[in-house]
Amino acid sequence: MSPATGRADRRRNRERLIEAAAEVFRRDGPAAPLEEIARRAGVGSATLHRHFGSRRDLLEAVCADGIDQLCVRAGELAAGDGDAAADLWGWLDELVRFASATRGVVGVLLAEPPGPELPVCHSNRLRDVLGPLRARAAGSGAVHPEATVDDLLALVTGISRVTEDAPEAASRLLRLARAGVGSDRISHERVARVGGA
Amino acid sequence: MSPATGRADRRRNRERLIEAAAEVFRRDGPAAPLEEIARRAGVGSATLHRHFGSRRDLLEAVCADGIDQLCVRAGELAAGDGDAAADLWGWLDELVRFASATRGVVGVLLAEPPGPELPVCHSNRLRDVLGPLRARAAGSGAVHPEATVDDLLALVTGISRVTEDAPEAASRLLRLARAGVGSDRISHERVARVGGA
């Protein structure tokens, strides 16, 4: 990451690339050709590769703002004194909707192994802010005792990946998983049927 | 699909290609180069493409045996008079373990949209055999009333995709989703911690 440092043309091109990438990924998904992004940004392909060493780097940059907001929100919730269960599940719902709404872009980031060479990647940041939220909710019995932070992230990741472009469906699956797919308890306030498939 | 028809050399090459593909996909994952598969099968790349029009076709062929067995098994369970809940969840566990054990090969098949041009693809076959299993289990309250067949398949697909090569972890996530990640009921017989991460 090199947000606001270096020469003016470098900063400008970086912004243009991220903007173009957001549009193209939104239209064609996370596997869209990088050349197309460079063209739309009005720069050469070498410049794109100089700024973003891999497709993943570019995907992370495109998602950065959304992830930042989610992390800030998690921090606020964890520091507040609201309903711990509502805080946790509300935040997970925001996360799963965000991930689903980006045509799989966030799903790619969450699903691909971060690897030791990416110490500050988004997966790890989300993992860090989710910890306190889960811990608070666990105290009030709103989380299965066996469900770790990694379990929660894995479920959210899986749900995001099968509901690309359908945030309502993602939200619904999350509520089902929360209530228990094998449960016979009808809890309509938790799992109301929604529009998406 | 063209299983046992046509000329002898065609059948032989088809078998060799599926065998080679199984090895290569297992070693390098579902994105492995197709040329490598053709080389290992001892045929030209044109022959590979003549037999399998797309990567997906080849993936489906590689998985066909496993899926066949799962479908047969589902049919037996649905026709039997065993414990409906155990039948459903045991079968889903088999499915999720199978999908996870194939280095994401089955996950790709399940996750990519089948599309109307693939009427008899594996996703649809699994969907068909899962229906009766779910219906039977629903009668005994072993399925959340709001959880449709598509919900179950979506969860299984998502779980498979985030646990490639880790069947134990996949199995564990399925049990968590079954019991309810947001549940505070400790049900160790359902969700026992297992080795995989």
Added chain:
DNA sequence: GATGAAACGGAGAGAGTCTCCGTTTCGCGA
């Protein structure tokens, strides 16, 4: 405005997918 460093961009190498078309192999009937 001169200068050195930083950044740029086009051309092309490399990898992979898929197709064209001349050649080989198969199966069948004589």
Added chain:
DNA sequence: TCGCGAAACGGAGACTCTCTCCGTTTCATC
């Protein structure tokens, strides 16, 4: 067994996409 037409094959190459090299341009500073 042989001959023949259809079916299948395989290598060469076109096409696409990623990524790098290196000569050129732009920026910031003096």
